[in-house]
Amino acid sequence: QVQLVESGGGVIQPGGSLRLSCAASGFTFRSYPMDWVRQAPGKGLEWVAVVSYDGSNVYYADSVKGRFTISRDNSKNTLYLQMNSLRTEDTAIYYCARDRDNSWSNWFDPWGQGTLVTVSS
């Protein structure tokens, strides 16, 4: 079955860096665009970034542009989010999500279980 498993979350001080990973299985990873979506504690959903199936195209939310980098390694079936210059407002559960189909639809299905990032001194 299709599965997405995030890892790499934790507690980090403001200004620090962290890299999240999302291990994919059960589908042809290299054929699908992939996204990161976050959710601050008790708040709504915020889209973070998307990467095309081959990594050649990426888009970011304004709130993370210049600080976060989305990438993928299709040989390892893994999606990444490199987060630099972290701020307290980046505290959230970070979900990876697959496009529902491989046509750059931006409908997210499925989602991973999420990994919590806490930015605090």
Place this chain on the structure above:
Amino acid sequence: IQLTQSPSSLSASVGDRVTITCRASQGISSYLAWYQQKPGKAPKLLIYAASTLQSGVPSRFSGSGSGTDFTLTISSLQPEDFATYYCQQVNSYPLTFGGGTKVEIK
């Protein structure tokens, strides 16, 4: 593109018909999805392209609308439907979500 959901919360009983609205700040054609999220869980895609039911989603869920005004309807609320619902636009980047509608038990 901003998405405004209403109401932000509602109380309803099992068997009720429930309608949630999502208004976009500019026209987005039918590039809208609806997600359901239960506490401690990841969101789940219910409807995409404004009115297409995702595979495996019960037929009591339906979506309608185009342009700037959209609705999600649950025809007969079931106990497992108590959750928070989000709309999402995919017309243009950055992708955005509505603020959510929490459906609670009356």
